[in-house]
Amino acid sequence: MKQLLVFIRKEFYHVFRDRRTLLIMFGLPVAQILLFGYALTSEVKNAHIIISDQSMDANTTKIIHKIQSSSYFITEVKSLAGEEIDAAFRKGVVRAVLIFPPQFGEDLQHKGKANVQIVADGADPNTAKTIINYLTAILGDYQQSLADGASAPPGIVPELRMLYNPEGNGSLNFIPGVIALIFMIVCSTLTSVSIVREKELGTMEILLVSPFHPIMVLIAKAIPFLVLSLVNFTFILVLSVGFLDIAIKGSILLLFAESTLFIITCLSVGLLISNIANSQQAAMLISMMGMMLPTLLLTGFMYPLDNMPYILQLISNVVPARWYYLIVKAVMLKGLGFSYIWKETLVLVGMTTVLLSLALLKFKTRLS
Amino acid sequence: MAEQVIICKDLTKRFGDFMAVNKISFEVNRGEIFGFLGANGAGKTTAMRILCGLSYPTSGAATVAGFDVYKQQESIKRNIGYMSQKFSLYENLTVLENIEFYGGVYGLSRKTIRSRSDELINQLGLQQEARKLVGELPLGWKQKLAFSVAIFHQPQIVFLDEPTGGVDPVTRRQFWDMIYAAAASGITVFVTTHYMDEAEYCNRVTIMVDGKIEALDAPQALKARFQANNMEEVFYQLARGAKRSSD
CATH class of the missing domain: 3.40.1710.10 (abc type-2 transporter like domain)
Structure with missing residues (x-):
């Protein structure tokens, strides 16, 4: 346990000393929120x-x-x-x-x-x-x-x-989408890059030879991004309420719980990518192309899914952000309770379980 | 007879039809500097990974620091140190933070870490640099620091995987001084290298060819046996017969 804390502290040092990571972590949400918020209410x-x-x-x-x-x-x-x-x-x-x-x-x-x-x-x-x-x-x-x-x-x-869009998806609906997008970028990209970096540097080898359990390496990598993402989430909510006059109608607690779940989904994606990729560039590319584009296009916040060809609608079902988007929209904008979103939550839980098991399995086989 | 800290008996690792390590047997004594030589693909790395508790052998037996490689990988890891050719410290952490991190990973108490790191910094003469980021240090210093960190938890054995790759001759010489000092303090040094002059510094040397150990003796004895002037000639005579050339 103490070893884990030592490790987590190290990860925080990495994050706070890397200007690029910090910029992505905290600059991106501000830019996105202001861009989307004001560009859309113009x-x-x-x-x-x-x-x-x-x-x-x-x-x-x-x-x-x-x-x-x-x-x-x-x-x-x-x-x-x-x-x-x-x-x-x-x-x-x-x-x-x-x-x-x-x-x-x-x-x-x-x-x-x-x-x-x-x-x-x-x-x-x-x-x-x-x-x-x-x-x-x-x-x-x-x-x-x-x-x-x-x-x-x-x-x-x-x-x-x-x-074409009888519901009238409006500017409000961008915020849940932007939140999903930011989590995807921050958690998947930054986590995978930070793990692959250790592989590239050769420090991963040292860690594997140490008595520190390999799975703990992954946990220690994931926890700082989980914490920072929750901080980020709070920050985004404050921005949305303060600058974009969006009222949070549902339970904040439920919103945080669901967001934690989605962050874990994104972290699992990041871990999986880190097992596939051998260089930081590859990790970056896979997470950007593989995760960001679908999140942007197939979540429904930019382009209504109903207008898309059937095939794309089918594909959109496997995009985790799509479900999270529905959840946030329901809780934050419509004020609905858990009984309305349990199905979406279940889908996310299922996806996370599959992704995480895959990541751990791949990690194990790569070790031996 | 000296105490043996590594004992291998018919250690074998097979990947499909490929015998990466083919029934190797040897013992390493406490405090010895043991050179592990071989061309790329000879099976050095595979053997070393087994001894470090990173992979399981297919057959044969081995103990490291008295612990079984099949059943006690955790205990093995606790009692060894490891350093590779790749520079293994974090560049955006300071010297002290790196030491604290690795000490913490090995479960040392904060007090132990503090007193030992003070000692280490004084010993290396890094008082000015202790709070600087490791990325700002010259390569030679980094390499020496990496070695010190690898033995910071006072392991019984330290495994060095081509530790002097890409380092200038002066630093290499200084590095070997540190290895001697570590060995004198009772740490067994298990080292792989490509530099045959470095092989001469070892107490005993094994040369692996195609997964098997072809020679194991003191450098002096090997040179006598193969009627060679230096280790390089010994190595060439043995490695010439190799069928496998690379990983």
């Missing part, structure tokens, strides 16, 4: 929208004029039927379509209440949300101006529809 300018005015009355003319005079949109006024809307989106230029139904003007005049439809391109959920917010704000403004004279404000009720 304003939308010059978004192409189509206004389909089927009512063509004084009200719609005024509203269209209001929209056109804002700098957010490049508008095109033309009437579109059902399939034409889909076709317009498919070309990829149009971000949203605003539809005034034929009876809009009449309804507003006589019933004091009218529907308007906004269809947005959900594949880019942030832009879509921002556009919807702007449009509803303009509609609300107009409504307010009508109310000045009348006793009861007439209601313009926007009906929202997201194409």
Whole structure:
């Protein structure tokens, strides 16, 4: 036990003295959070929208004029039927379509209440949300101006529809993804590199000849990264709450427990890689290509999985980050309890067990 | 007769059809400097790994420091030191931290580590450098420090695997002075080397060819037997018959 502590202390020295490791460890999360957070909440300018005015009355003319005079949109006024809307989106230029139904003007005049439809391109959920917010704000403004004279404000009720991504995955959803990505990078890459470095230096041989148990070498390597990753996690949560105004809705304890599990998954991946790779570069390459890309692409936080070909959806099931992402989203953003995420947790536990056994098995056979 | 700290009897390691180590037998006495020579692929490393408790032999028997290589690997590891050609200290740890780490890995108490490391630093004249990172030391110093660290826990036997590879002749000479000092203090030195002049420094030498021990004696006796002027000639005469050339 004392030997383990001595070893762990040494690992901390390594981490704190290696500028590159420190940068990856603590610089990366800040950069990622700020980049993703602010890049995604930034304003939308010059978004192409189509206004389909089927009512063509004084009200719609005024509203269209209001929209056109804002700098957010490049508008095109033309009437579109059902399939034409889909076709317009498919070309990829149009971000949203605003539809005034034929009876809009009449309804507003006589019933004091009218529907308007906004269809947005959900594949880019942030832009879509921002556009919807702007449009509803303009509609609300107009409504307010009508109310000045009348006793009861007439209601313009926007009906929202997201194409491609009905859930409307938004900026909030990036945070769980970024957390998963950071754990993957920090734990898998740094752990595997730090073990392979000892192999390269020849110190691993010395350790194996010492009475220190080989498995303990792996444990001693993993523990500092586990601890630092939990510190990092806290840091990311503080950043998210403090700078990005994200509220943590669920249990923090559950969040930490699940994160610890995922960190162990990532560490197992790192250990496995360290057994395969013989140089630090190889370890780096395998963990970057093998782990980072799938985490980035197949987790669902950047590109909705539902839009992907079936094969990719199948492959995404073996990406650990995908399950962790679902867990964090459920706990952090939706405030759900363990009863809602036990399946995902079980999948992660299973993956970790398999990965860890593989890593230890490979480590053993390599020794003898 | 001197106490024997390594005893090998028909020690064999087979990988499939390949006899890496083929029935070797020898004894090493306490405090002896025992040279273990052989071309690449002769089976030196495999034999040494067994004696260090890193792998199991296929057949035969061996004890190291009185412990069985089959059943008591842990005890063997506790009683030996090891240093390889690859530089084996951590460059981004200071001299003291390296010593503390290896001392700790061998389970020495903090008090023992402190008193012995003070002693060692004085002995090596590294007072100025004790708190510097090892990466900043010249290679010769690193190598000497690595040897001191390998015997820091006062093992019965120290295994040196080509310890002077890539070191200049002056440092090599100083390094051998340290080996003599260690042997004089009762530590048995088991050393492999490629430098035949270094073989001359050993008390006794074995030469392995194709997994077998072809010769085992004092350098002086070997030279007489093979009518050679130096160990190099002895080695060539024996190694010429080798069928295996490399790992």
